[in-house]
Amino acid sequence: MTSAKKYDAIVIGAGVGGLSVATLLAKEGKKVLVLEQLDRPGGRALSIQGKEIADKGLDWYKKVLASQFTYIADSDPAIEKILADRMLDGYTLDIGYHAISANGAGYMLDFEDLIGGLPEVAKHGAMYGNYFKGTLYRDVAGTFVDPQLKKIGKEMKIPFLSFYYEAYGLPEEEIDRLEKVSFQEWAEGKGITKSDILFDHLHSVGTLFSTINDPKDISMGDIFRYFKHAFGPKLTRNVLGFVGGFVGNGTMEWSKAIVEKLKGFGGEILYKSRVLEIKVDDAKVTGVRVETPDGEETFLADTVISNIPAQHTFKVIDRKYFPEAWSTKVESMYGYGSYAPYMGLNKLVMPEEEAKMGLKNTCILPKSEGYDYDVYICWNIQSAVDPSVAPAGKYLYTAYLPLTEKESRNPELVKKIVARLPEFMEEIYPGFKESIDWKLDLVCWKLEGVAKSINQAGTQKVPVRSEHVKGLFFAGDTAKGYGVAMDCAIASGVICAGEILGKDFGIR
Numbered sequence: 001m002t003s004a005k006k007y008d009a010i011v012i013g014a015g016v017g018g019l020s021v022a023t024l025l026a027k028e029g030k031k032v033l034v035l036e037q038l039d040r041p042g043g044r045a046l047s048i049q050g051k052e053i054a055d056k057g058l059d060w061y062k063k064v065l066a067s068q069f070t071y072i073a074d075s076d077p078a079i080e081k082i083l084a085d086r087m088l089d090g091y092t093l094d095i096g097y098h099a100i101s102a103n104g105a106g107y108m109l110d111f112e113d114l115i116g117g118l119p120e121v122a123k124h125g126a127m128y129g130n131y132f133k134g135t136l137y138r139d140v141a142g143t144f145v146d147p148q149l150k151k152i153g154k155e156m157k158i159p160f161l162s163f164y165y166e167a168y169g170l171p172e173e174e175i176d177r178l179e180k181v182s183f184q185e186w187a188e189g190k191g192i193t194k195s196d197i198l199f200d201h202l203h204s205v206g207t208l209f210s211t212i213n214d215p216k217d218i219s220m221g222d223i224f225r226y227f228k229h230a231f232g233p234k235l236t237r238n239v240l241g242f243v244g245g246f247v248g249n250g251t252m253e254w255s256k257a258i259v260e261k262l263k264g265f266g267g268e269i270l271y272k273s274r275v276l277e278i279k280v281d282d283a284k285v286t287g288v289r290v291e292t293p294d295g296e297e298t299f300l301a302d303t304v305i306s307n308i309p310a311q312h313t314f315k316v317i318d319r320k321y322f323p324e325a326w327s328t329k330v331e332s333m334y335g336y337g338s339y340a341p342y343m344g345l346n347k348l349v350m351p352e353e354e355a356k357m358g359l360k361n362t363c364i365l366p367k368s369e370g371y372d373y374d375v376y377i378c379w380n381i382q383s384a385v386d387p388s389v390a391p392a393g394k395y396l397y398t399a400y401l402p403l404t405e406k407e408s409r410n411p412e413l414v415k416k417i418v419a420r421l422p423e424f425m426e427e428i429y430p431g432f433k434e435s436i437d438w439k440l441d442l443v444c445w446k447l448e449g450v451a452k453s454i455n456q457a458g459t460q461k462v463p464v465r466s467e468h469v470k471g472l473f474f475a476g477d478t479a480k481g482y483g484v485a486m487d488c489a490i491a492s493g494v495i496c497a498g499e500i501l502g503k504d505f506g507i508r
């Protein structure tokens with residue numbers, strides 16, 4: 001019998017949170033093993049080549065989607081025809097819309113700096129804006145402020161720019177307090193609700209950052225903490241020019257590059273290796289039991305980091321090790337889902353400048369249709385920003401429309417939003433429907449692992465170090481971390497590595 005291999009740390013999951021912690025530990029000289037159930041890194045931030053879907057078939061595609069909490073709600077034409085006619089060939093599809101906050105200049109850049117930079121990954125920046133009553137208002141980006149918004153703010157004496165700048169002067173205790181204050185309440189306090197244009201504009205940005213439709217549930221403290229710590233230091237570095245952007249050739253390229261860094265630091269990664277159990281002895285972790293392509297194996301370590309969304313923790317560790325109140329709280333933390341469609345277009349019917357922007361509307365379907373709140377949309381012609389994701393002469397449209405976890409699983413509400421999207425686009429850009437070659441309607445019920453609501457955001461999430469099992473840690477967008485989804489998972493990975501190593505990496 002061969003003895004089980006021993007590591008300093010084992011990371012369960014190669015999502016962006018798991019890879020961040022693993023790479024930092026390896027860089028600091030730890031012997032690290034990452035175990036990933038899929039054949040590729042990235043987790044919810046993974047990408048698939050359209051050709052690969054047609055080659056491997058619908059069952060394979062559905063399984064990959066399901067492993068990341070996503071399903072195909074509809075398509076046009078039928079998915080079988082889309083694949084048989086190889087309509088997706090030449091496209092790169094992320095699991096749903098996948099923009100990177102500030103084109104990677106948030107916590108992503110802080111992390112990249114910690115591991116010696118990542119120049120090999122291309123990032124394509126985009127400006128964003130929102131439509132309100134037929135007029136386009138541009139988002140604040142770096143020092144740019146839309147003159148129309150500026151004028152309204154000046155004439156009505158509404159300090160709406162506080163949304164962007166107030167955070168920099170706030171002490172941490174005030175940011176902690178504001179975690180439980182909603183965007184709506186904060187905006188009312190500032191008099192921003194006196195202008196529907198200014199309120200809608202900031203609401204559209206608040207939802208972009210939090211993925212929550214209802215302004216009464218968006219945590220203001222989470223946004224402020226993100227602005228102060230992720231963006232603040234970048235203002236002086238002059239790297240904050242874009243609201244968002246896309247990783248070149250799909251979001252997974254970032255994770256693939258991180259895996260190369262990890263290996264360069266001596267770390268190991270095993271794909272198609274699903275952890276079945278975290279082994280615990282005398283309230284201390286001792287290792288993991290894993291299903292690998294070669295059969296079941298055990299790997300030993302005194303430190304195990306779970307990158308699995310925290311609500312699913314008990315799939316790999318017995319809940320008897322945790323107080324019942326803790327387990328119930330973790331299981332009841334809610335995420336936010338999304339309708340995340342793709343469309344292959346044969347021409348662009350909107351002005352070129354708008355095709356290159358991320359465009360938001362705070363209401364594509366009203367609450368009165370049965371939703372928790374008015375449904376918001378943010379869409380891009382991803383290929384206008386990064387041409388590598390569509391074949392020559394074609395265009396890739398991606399969008400995200402936040403839905404609560406419950407709405408994401410409600411067939412009637414999903415059907416309504418799927419039917420509404422082309423009509424909505426046609427209303428703004430006549431001829432849009434005719435430009436669609438194919439449409440694939442994905443829905444995920446866990447875009448955000450834990451919604452950044454006033455009851456759960458930031459410091460209220462699962463701490464990175466388990467208080468109950470020695471050597472057990474958590475990293476990812478459901479553990480302590482801040483800001484937009486991928487950035488939040490990365491921040492949590494950095495916090496987690498700092499906690500394990502007793503080192504301050506600058507994110508706390």
Ligand SMILES: Cc1cc2nc3c(=O)[nH]c(=O)nc-3n(C[C@H](O)[C@H](O)[C@H](O)COP(=O)(O)OP(=O)(O)OC[C@H]3O[C@@H](n4cnc5c(N)ncnc54)[C@H](O)[C@@H]3O)c2cc1C
Pocket residue numbers: 012013014015016017018035036037038041042043044045067068070095096097098099100101273274275276307308309316338340400444446447448449475476477478484485486487489
């Ligand atoms: C449709 C969609 C759109 C999104 N859009 C954006 C966006 O525009 N911008 C943005 O910043 N973020 C976006 N996100 C969110 C972002 O992808 C996530 O917040 C982030 O990737 C979460 O990373 P994570 O490390 O926390 O977890 P995950 O990505 O969930 O990683 C967990 C990993 O663990 C693996 N795993 C699970 N169980 C096991 C096991 N037992 N054994 C081994 N491995 C296991 C999984 O396969 C996965 O790789 C989107 C997500 C979705 C689904």
